[in-house]
Amino acid sequence: MANRxxxxxxxxxxxxxxxxxxxxxxxxxxxxxxxxxxxISIIEIKLPEGRGSxxxxxxxxxxxxxxxxxxxxxxxxxxxxxxxxxxxxFLPSVxxxxxxxxxxxxNKAIDFTVPYDPSKQEPPKHPVSGRPMxxxxxxxxxxxxxxxxxxxxxxxxxxxxGVMVTDANSLPVSEPVNxxxxxxxxxNPRKMVVVEDPSQYEIKQLSVYDNLKNNLLNVKERxxxxxxxxxIIIAAENQVLYDKIIQIMDAAREADFPSISxxxxxx
Amino acid sequence: MIKRxxxxxxxxxxxxxxxxxxxMMTIILVFLLKNxxxxxxxxxxxxxxxxxxxxxxxxxxxVHLQIAVTNDMILVDDQPIxxxxxxxxxxxxxxxxxxxxxKEKLEYCYAQEEEMVKMGAxxxxxxKVVVQLDKNIEFDVLYKVxxxxxxxxxxxxxxxxxxxxx
Numbered sequence: 001m002a003n004r005x006x007x008x009x010x011x012x013x014x015x016x017x018x019x020x021x022x023x024x025x026x027x028x029x030x031x032x033x034x035x036x037x038x039x040i041s042i043i044e045i046k047l048p049e050g051r052g053s054x055x056x057x058x059x060x061x062x063x064x065x066x067x068x069x070x071x072x073x074x075x076x077x078x079x080x081x082x083x084x085x086x087x088x089x090f091l092p093s094v095x096x097x098x099x100x101x102x103x104x105x106x107n108k109a110i111d112f113t114v115p116y117d118p119s120k121q122e123p124p125k126h127p128v129s130g131r132p133m134x135x136x137x138x139x140x141x142x143x144x145x146x147x148x149x150x151x152x153x154x155x156x157x158x159x160x161x162g163v164m165v166t167d168a169n170s171l172p173v174s175e176p177v178n179x180x181x182x183x184x185x186x187x188n189p190r191k192m193v194v195v196e197d198p199s200q201y202e203i204k205q206l207s208v209y210d211n212l213k214n215n216l217l218n219v220k221e222r223x224x225x226x227x228x229x230x231x232i233i234i235a236a237e238n239q240v241l242y243d244k245i246i247q248i249m250d251a252a253r254e255a256d257f258p259s260i261s262x263x264x265x266x267x
Numbered sequence: 268m269i270k271r272x273x274x275x276x277x278x279x280x281x282x283x284x285x286x287x288x289x290x291m292m293t294i295i296l297v298f299l300l301k302n303x304x305x306x307x308x309x310x311x312x313x314x315x316x317x318x319x320x321x322x323x324x325x326x327x328x329x330v331h332l333q334i335a336v337t338n339d340m341i342l343v344d345d346q347p348i349x350x351x352x353x354x355x356x357x358x359x360x361x362x363x364x365x366x367x368x369x370k371e372k373l374e375y376c377y378a379q380e381e382e383m384v385k386m387g388a389x390x391x392x393x394x395k396v397v398v399q400l401d402k403n404i405e406f407d408v409l410y411k412v413x414x415x416x417x418x419x420x421x422x423x424x425x426x427x428x429x430x431x432x433x
Contacts, residue, residue, distance in 0.1 A: 014282055017285050017286075017289055020289070021285065021288075021289070021292075024289075024292045024296065027296060028292065028295055028296060028299065031296070031299035031300060031302075031303055032299060034303050035299050035302040035303060036302060037302070038429055038430070039326075039429070039430040040318065040327060040427055040428070040429060040430070041321070041323045041324055041325050041326055041327065041427075041428055041429075041430050042323065042325050042326075042327045042397065042425040042426060042427055042428065043321060043323050043325070043425065043426040043428055044325070044423075044424075044425055045413075045424040045425065045426060135338070135403055136315070136317050136403075138403065140320075236406040237406065238359050238405060238406055238407035238410075239405050239406070239407065240405065240406040241402065241403055241404070241405055241406070242319060242400050242401070242402055242403070242404045242405070242406065242409055243319040243402035243403065245406060245409070246319040246320075246321050246402070246426070246428060247319075247321075249321070250321050250322050250323070253322070253323070254322065262409075262410070262413065264406075264410050
């Protein structure tokens with residue numbers, strides 16, 4: 001008898017989760033509806049008050065010609081070239097080849113990158129069904145730096161995170177590294193790294209945006225005390241796609257040029 | 268012994284063990300709560316518009332005016348204003364390229380904002396506009412839209428972009 005009484009004492013009582021479950025069943029769909037999976041953010045652009053586009057409310061002070069230590073840094077993009085210019089002169093132009101990455105709208109596994117040929121107007125064919133790809137299926141546009149005659153794409157060393165690697169003179173590294181080499185990763189500020197495992201680095205096509213960011217960081221270091229040290233003008237040709245302009249803005253902001261204006265390239 | 272066991276079995280009520288399910292639910296709940304944003308998106312989405320990806324993390328603030336440019340239409344506050352092809356037809360050499368219908372609409376909005384300043388609802392004219400452009404729009408259209416905004420007095424421009432994941 002005593003044994004039985006003990007047994008009864010230790011009988012487990014199960015918690016009644018039913019009410020909690022019904023709460024969950026309501027809460028989870030509600031939160032699912034409200035959840036944001038893709039976040040929209042903004043980039044601030046200020047129309048220059050003194051120069052560039054004319055607005056109704058200004059023209060109080062016309063821009064002075066040439067008596068300050070303004071840098072007037074300008075990133076120029078056309079349909080084949082990206083370059084940096086300032087009041088003093090221009091950096092050599094970087095020629096680029098364009099590669100487009102397409103992702104199938106129904107099957108995300110179909111994901112391919114094709115070189116873009118500006119002379120050919122038609123979009124690439126779907127690898128399975130053979131239909132032409134829609135324009136909104138173009139997921140990314142990659143611009144790879146190439147030699148002046150467009151014959152080959154310039155290669156550069158990247159780390160596993162996709163960050164470009166430069167040497168001490170901030171030039172892109174184009175050969176594989178060995179253990180003990182000192183390299184600089186293209187973050188802001190640059191990070192010095194001593195190579196421990198060369199397999200962590202791979203040679204890939206040099207992206208024009210990374211190259212531009214590298215140059216912008218150099219400019220930033222050298223012209224710290226210019227009057228407009230945080231300003232950059234992006235000048236583009238008419239047919240340049242908006243996506244490329246946004247990528248250049250990203251490179252500019254990563255290199256600490258937050259005040260971005262836009263100009264039109266007239267030929 | 269055997270008999271007693273049978274009797275016991277009949278009396279026992281079965282419970283589904285939902286403890287593991289509860290664990291799962293709790294994790295989902297926490298994840299969704301983390302993703303939950305109390306302020307509703309101030310930007311409305313337009314069909315056929317793919318925003319470019321960017322590293323920008325700046326959240327959109329309260330805005331008054333939205334311009335959306337898709338491949339075939341320019342919309343102001345979700346009202347179709349002018350076909351994009353009309354904009355493309357404006358000659359590129361024109362040093363003062365403005366979009367007549369867009370300008371008309373923007374001037375109306377600007378006047379509204381001025382009215383609000385007069386009534387004291389706003390401190391000063393902010394001239395703020397959020398531009399959503401499809402990522403395959405060419406610079407020419409962007410420039411003409413920006414130029415028109417600038418002429419009317421909307422000098423403070425924001426571009427909407429999609430935050431890059433990771």
